[in-house]
Amino acid sequence: MLNNTELESVKTIVNVIPFSIEKNDAQNIVSNYSKQYSVQVQKLIYYPYYWILFEFTVKTLFGKSRKTKASCLVDLINNHAATTDKFELYEAEVLKNSVLEHDYSPEEAVKTARTYLTHSSIHNTKVLFAPDSKIKKESLVYKPFWIVKCTNRDRHSFKVIVDAVTGKFQLL
Amino acid sequence: MNAVVLIFLIFYYVVVVAIGFWAVKKGGAKDLEGYLLGGRQVGPLVTAMTLQSTSMSGYMFLGGGSAGFTTGYWSIFYASGDIGGGVVNLSVIGRRMRKLSKILGSLTSIEYLEHRYPHAAVRLISGVLSVFLLFFYVLAQFIAGGKGMALVTGLPYGAALAIAVGIIMLYTFMGGYFAVAYTDFFQSLVMVLGMVWIFTATLIEVGGFTAVNESIAKIDPTYLSIWGKDLANQYAWSDLLGAILIFSVGYMGWPHVVTRHMAMKSPKTARMAGVYSTIWNLFFVTAPYLLGIFAIVALPNLADPEMAIFTLAGELLPAAVTGIVMAAIMAAIMSTADSILLQVGTIASRDIFQRFFYPKATDNHMVWVSRILVAVIGIVGLLVALFQPPGIFSVVIFTTSVLGSAFMPAYVCAVWWKKANTPGAIASIVGGALTAFLFTKLNVPMNSMLGGLIVSWTLMIVVSLATQKSSPVADHIIKAMNEVVKVGPIPKEMLAKSDFNLAQEANGINKKIDKD
Numbered sequence: 001m002l003n004n005t006e007l008e009s010v011k012t013i014v015n016v017i018p019f020s021i022e023k024n025d026a027q028n029i030v031s032n033y034s035k036q037y038s039v040q041v042q043k044l045i046y047y048p049y050y051w052i053l054f055e056f057t058v059k060t061l062f063g064k065s066r067k068t069k070a071s072c073l074v075d076l077i078n079n080h081a082a083t084t085d086k087f088e089l090y091e092a093e094v095l096k097n098s099v100l101e102h103d104y105s106p107e108e109a110v111k112t113a114r115t116y117l118t119h120s121s122i123h124n125t126k127v128l129f130a131p132d133s134k135i136k137k138e139s140l141v142y143k144p145f146w147i148v149k150c151t152n153r154d155r156h157s158f159k160v161i162v163d164a165v166t167g168k169f170q171l172l
Numbered sequence: 173m174n175a176v177v178l179i180f181l182i183f184y185y186v187v188v189v190a191i192g193f194w195a196v197k198k199g200g201a202k203d204l205e206g207y208l209l210g211g212r213q214v215g216p217l218v219t220a221m222t223l224q225s226t227s228m229s230g231y232m233f234l235g236g237g238s239a240g241f242t243t244g245y246w247s248i249f250y251a252s253g254d255i256g257g258g259v260v261n262l263s264v265i266g267r268r269m270r271k272l273s274k275i276l277g278s279l280t281s282i283e284y285l286e287h288r289y290p291h292a293a294v295r296l297i298s299g300v301l302s303v304f305l306l307f308f309y310v311l312a313q314f315i316a317g318g319k320g321m322a323l324v325t326g327l328p329y330g331a332a333l334a335i336a337v338g339i340i341m342l343y344t345f346m347g348g349y350f351a352v353a354y355t356d357f358f359q360s361l362v363m364v365l366g367m368v369w370i371f372t373a374t375l376i377e378v379g380g381f382t383a384v385n386e387s388i389a390k391i392d393p394t395y396l397s398i399w400g401k402d403l404a405n406q407y408a409w410s411d412l413l414g415a416i417l418i419f420s421v422g423y424m425g426w427p428h429v430v431t432r433h434m435a436m437k438s439p440k441t442a443r444m445a446g447v448y449s450t451i452w453n454l455f456f457v458t459a460p461y462l463l464g465i466f467a468i469v470a471l472p473n474l475a476d477p478e479m480a481i482f483t484l485a486g487e488l489l490p491a492a493v494t495g496i497v498m499a500a501i502m503a504a505i506m507s508t509a510d511s512i513l514l515q516v517g518t519i520a521s522r523d524i525f526q527r528f529f530y531p532k533a534t535d536n537h538m539v540w541v542s543r544i545l546v547a548v549i550g551i552v553g554l555l556v557a558l559f560q561p562p563g564i565f566s567v568v569i570f571t572t573s574v575l576g577s578a579f580m581p582a583y584v585c586a587v588w589w590k591k592a593n594t595p596g597a598i599a600s601i602v603g604g605a606l607t608a609f610l611f612t613k614l615n616v617p618m619n620s621m622l623g624g625l626i627v628s629w630t631l632m633i634v635v636s637l638a639t640q641k642s643s644p645v646a647d648h649i650i651k652a653m654n655e656v657v658k659v660g661p662i663p664k665e666m667l668a669k670s671d672f673n674l675a676q677e678a679n680g681i682n683k684k685i686d687k688d
Contacts, residue, residue, distance in 0.1 A: 033666040045685070047677055077680035080277040100684045118535040119279050119522075122514065122542075145677065147685075150666075158662050161678055163671075170674035171662060172682060 014046060014099060015141045016092040019164035026146035026162040029169060037150035044164065046094055046142035048076040048102040050109035051084075053137040054117065069136070070117055074109035076102035076140075081109075081116035087165075089141060099142060106140065147172070177324055177486075180495020181502070184362070185339075191358050229309075229508035230316025232460045233501045235565035237480035240464020244388070244395030246405060247461045249412060253420035254457040259450055261423045261430075268587035268656050269430065275652040275679050281427045282523040285579075288586040288649060289597040292528070297601055299523040301578055302427045305571050306516045307549055312567040313509040314340065314557045316478075317502065323482050324498050333557055339502075341550045344510040345543070359503035364456075366500025370481065371459050373488045374466045387469040395468060414619025418569060422576030422621060424583050427515055478564055516549065517542030570612055570620075577604035577624025581632040589636075590653055593643045596636030604628025655679055 021029070023041050031039045054070045074081045077100065104112075114133065121131050144164035151157040159172035239247035269284070278284035282302060286295035317340060318333030325332055378384040388395045392402075399406040423429050460481060467480040474483060485497040521538035530537065581600045585592035608624030610616070616623065655675055 030666075033669050034663045036663070045681065047680065075676055075680060077683060078275075078277055078676050080274070080676050100681070114535060116279070118539075119518070122518070122539070145681065147681070160666070160670075161674065161681055163674060163677075168671035168674060170670050170678045171666070172678050 010096050011093050012096045012099060013091055013093050015089045015139055016046065016094070017087050017141055017143045017165055018090055019144050021146065021162060021164040021167045023146065025167065026148055026164070029162055029167055030148045030150065030160050034150045037152050040149050040151070042147045042149050042159075044098060045145050045147060046099045047145055048100055049073045049141050049143060050076055050104075050106050050113075051089075051137075051139050051141045052110060052113050052135055054113070054133045055136050056117075056121075057132040070133075072113040072117060073141075074104070074113050076104045076109060079104045079108060079112050081113045083117075083120070089139065094142075102140075106138070110135070110138070176491035177495045177498060180492050181324055181498050184495070184499035184502075188358065229568075230313045230320075230501070230505040231564055231568045232456070233481050233504060234316045234319065234478040235312070235563075235568050236460030237464035237467065238477040238563070238565050240461040241467050241474065241477040241480045242464075243400040243404070244465060244468070245398060246400030246415075247464065248458065249398075249415035250419060251458045251461050253416040253418060253422075255450070255453045257420045257423050257453075260420055265424060265430065265583050265587055269583065271656045271675050272587055272652055274673075275655055275675050276649075277676075280518055280523055281430045282519055285582060285586070285597070289582070289592075289594040290646060290649075291594045291598070293598055294594060294601070295523055295527055297598065298579070299519050299527075301601070301605055302519050302575070303516050303524070303545075305575050306427070306512050306519075307553065308567050308571045310509055310512050310516070310549060311553045311556055311562075312564045312571075313505045313512075314553045315561050315564055315567075317505045317509075318557060318561075319476075319478060320482060320498060320501050320505070323479065323486065330558055334554065336502075336505075337550055337554045337557070340506055340509045340513075341546070343506045344513045344546060359507050362496065362503050363500045366497040367456060367459055369493055370485050370489065370497050371463060374463055374470060374484050377488050378466050378469050384466055384469050388465070391468060391472070395465070410619040410622050414573075414621045417619075417625065418572050418576070418621050421580055421625075422572040425575035425577070425579035426572075427519065427575075427579075430579075430583055513546050513549065514542075517546050520545045573612065573621040573624060574605050574608040576621060577608035577628050578602075580604075580625065581628045585632055585636075587653070587656060590645060590650055591636050591640060592632060593636050593639060593645050595639040595643050596632045596634075599635040600628040600632035603631040651682070652679065655682075 023044075027039055027041050031037075050073070052072045052074070054072060056068045056070055071084050071086055072081055073084045117133065118131060146162040146164055148160045148162055148169075149157055150160065160169050161172055162169045236247070236251070239250060272288070273284045276284065276287040278287050282295055282298045285298050286292070314333065314337050317336030318329060321327070321336040322329045322332035325335070327335070375381075375384075378387065385396060394401050394403050397403055399408075405411050463484060464477070464480045467474060467484055471480065471483055471487070474480060482498070482501070485494045489497060521533075521541040525541045526533040526538055533541075578601045581604065582592075582597045585597075604624045604627055607627040608620045611618060611620035611623045655678065
């Protein structure tokens, strides 16, 4: 059993995307799709992203400019970007060994996000323009995932990650 | 053509601009935010319609009609491949490519090829080849637009071509400002309406299928043969196979088509898109060829076979409706041309300029490179279409043959064969493209698509196997491919319900934690 001082040394404070899928929920979700398997939730891990809120200025046909916001998450392990719905962040004290280290820097993430958004906007709107974008907010954030192990009678096993925000899952 | 047709065509353009203006000004802005920035799409019907409107090009209205008019029922072989082409394409590479490109972090189809077959030569060869060949496809759209505009306005071909190219270029540079999600949907509706109207009117005019076939038999019964007029293709099995292959598997080599796989939202979208595509294709792919066949009876003195559908519309429909059909044809041309021009711009700026000439290029630099290239293509295309316009049908068949032969094995093996390596891919792309090109230029008595595919597949397999030791497929690619196709004792339901949007995170977590 760790004392308070030891516990402090293994904990860290990070910005986390709020989640509602608890341990039991994760177990139930996976159990629903793997009836013949014994399902065990192993741990909660925190996946690193760089979150950037851009403000875009889009020109319209008659020369007027329209401002719109784009929330973008860059996966800091693979350096891939995606747009995301809006969310609030909160600070959480979590175990250090549950936080995955990131491989890419915030500067690299911002560059990736800009390239992704420019590419998306050109191809989705089918027009040759570089959107004028400004960063309004940015932060290192973590999204929680449950790691779940499934084992059958023959001791064959596989693992699944469950997105603790959405409840969606993927095989590991 | 009378003034009413022209007025309706102009009215059509005014409506397109008005819809775009309304969408930006009023309710569309909120939805557009998601559409603009990717990741989210408008509804499935709108998505399906816009996808199909892109693939429905000037070729369908001019090339398809011309093929039906000149060869008869033989031309349906081209349509038969096209009917199932969308589903084959989605089934063979669609879902797997969506996953693999996400894991590898590829934004363009050419970048994806380099990530899967890691070597700069893959990107350089693929990029240059794609830009070169897509130019010809855009050229076909220019010629189609010019011919259509000449008929509507009564202007000489040169002036009409300049106007058509001008409209296409303007649409490409301005399209996004029109709130493209809504204008594309509107354009596809007009295409549906125009095609249904002209098809129904022509079918009534010729007295139905039985009557038209009897009339064709009196003119020349060989039009009804499966071997084509004058039995020109009798027992030419390679031509028959090539005709079916061209649009069934040829699409797998189109950069602007395979890019769509990378943008799909989910496997369910892929399945639904396959269903919608097949329903759409059953009618719309065969209709232009059948209209060309009907024109053998309805327009016995037609001088230019490529004008078969335009002329049918002018002869059979009221002027206002002809205007709508003309608008439908221009919609098909514009929605295809701008997509391909943007694709060419992206390949040239990102896959060639930034990758090989100026790695520090900003997004603004790349947009300018795209703009300049699109403008150059517009000018060169205009000159070629003006002074030496090739036949639309032959241009599209040539382009599809070379692209399909070059890239189909590379895209298919990228997701299905773990031994497919970089030397195999380079040999396959170069060998396939060269073979299809030379077979066409030298009139080799074998279908160029078939010949190209045989060579490219052989090279992919032989060279990959021969170079396994010197050029093994990298571990991270094998891992990514394993991620795409989960193996092991995993329940089917679990596989079916997995969300592949999390494949990238799963890959990242695998990198970081001990799986056991």
